Amino acid sequence: TLTGKTAVITGSNSGIGLGVARELAKAGANVVLNSYTDTPEDHALAAEIADVTGVEAKYVQADMSKGADCRRLIVAAGGCDILVNNAGIQHVAPVEDFPEGKWDAIIAINMSSAFHTIAAAVTGMRERGYGRIINIASAHGLTASPYKSAYVAAKHGIVGLTKTIGLETAQDPITCNAICPGYVLTPLVESQIPDTMKEYNMSREDVIKNVMLERQPSKEFATVEQLGGTAVYLCSDAAAQVTGTTISVDGGWTAL
Numbered sequence: 001t002l003t004g005k006t007a008v009i010t011g012s013n014s015g016i017g018l019g020v021a022r023e024l025a026k027a028g029a030n031v032v033l034n035s036y037t038d039t040p041e042d043h044a045l046a047a048e049i050a051d052v053t054g055v056e057a058k059y060v061q062a063d064m065s066k067g068a069d070c071r072r073l074i075v076a077a078g079g080c081d082i083l084v085n086n087a088g089i090q091h092v093a094p095v096e097d098f099p100e101g102k103w104d105a106i107i108a109i110n111m112s113s114a115f116h117t118i119a120a121a122v123t124g125m126r127e128r129g130y131g132r133i134i135n136i137a138s139a140h141g142l143t144a145s146p147y148k149s150a151y152v153a154a155k156h157g158i159v160g161l162t163k164t165i166g167l168e169t170a171q172d173p174i175t176c177n178a179i180c181p182g183y184v185l186t187p188l189v190e191s192q193i194p195d196t197m198k199e200y201n202m203s204r205e206d207v208i209k210n211v212m213l214e215r216q217p218s219k220e221f222a223t224v225e226q227l228g229g230t231a232v233y234l235c236s237d238a239a240a241q242v243t244g245t246t247i248s249v250d251g252g253w254t255a256l
């Protein structure tokens with residue numbers, strides 16, 4: 001049980017981050033939700049999790065494209081026992097047309113944010129005598145697809161960061177691992193469908209079956225609950241010697 005532990009989950013007002021926050025809260029952890037917005041709905045999500053599970057939950061606005069905001073999030077949480085680096089965006093375009101601003105934003109949000117949050121959190125984890133760093137990478141942290149240059153580069157980068165932090169904390173009661181999901185039907189994936197339809201000149205149904213799930217041998221989307229369950233496992237004593245590695249939750253994608 002994670003009772004008394006505090007989990008910070010970046011980018012958690014939606015999709016996988018929210019699913020992971022819900023599962024960690026169900027396992028007893030207090031949770032700090034985050035995104036770059038600061039709306040009543042954001043704070044209501046934290047209130048709802050507290051209501052349903054009885055843990056303490058709060059929402060902290062911080063923009064994961066900015067290093068200072070990443071570090072401020074950890075301070076605002078009062079440090080953390082569990083850090084889930086999940087915030088991420090996507091952009092799909094051939095490299096010659098790939099907007100520079102999108103490249104910079106994807107590298108900052110999907111990769112550099114984890115450097116800043118880990119740097120801010122790790123000393124406190126050593127003091128607390130427990131730490132779990134979980135980076136939400138992707139099957140695209142291990143393999144590539146065309147038109148996703150920034151995303152694939154950032155996700156491979158976060159897998160490299162995961163290994164490095166695993167080594168730096170190997171003799172501390174801290175682990176650092178990456179979860180590599182295949183396709184999960186979240187707003188992020190939903191928003192890629194129109195561009196991919198254009199890119200391949202396909203219907204929505206064909207994009208889902210023949211482009212997205214084409215790579216996923218199970219032919220099923222992974223769910224946010226399954227990813228939350230994987231995070232809960234990584235927080236358990238059973239996973240204390242699991243560090244510096246990746247766990248794929250991808251329906252067989254990377255076995256191909």
Ligand code: NAD
Nearest residue numbers: 011012013014015016035036064087088138183184186188
């Ligand atoms: P999503 O769009 O539902 O969630 C992304 C989250 O990041 C949102 O909460 C959003 O508000 C937040 N975010 C975006 N920019 C931010 C910023 N500047 N500062 C703070 N928060 C910010 O997408 P998702 O599918 O749940 O993606 C979550 C993570 O999972 C991402 O890192 C993504 O790359 C990864 N992932 C998703 C899939 C999938 O199929 N959905 C597969 C593999 C990996």
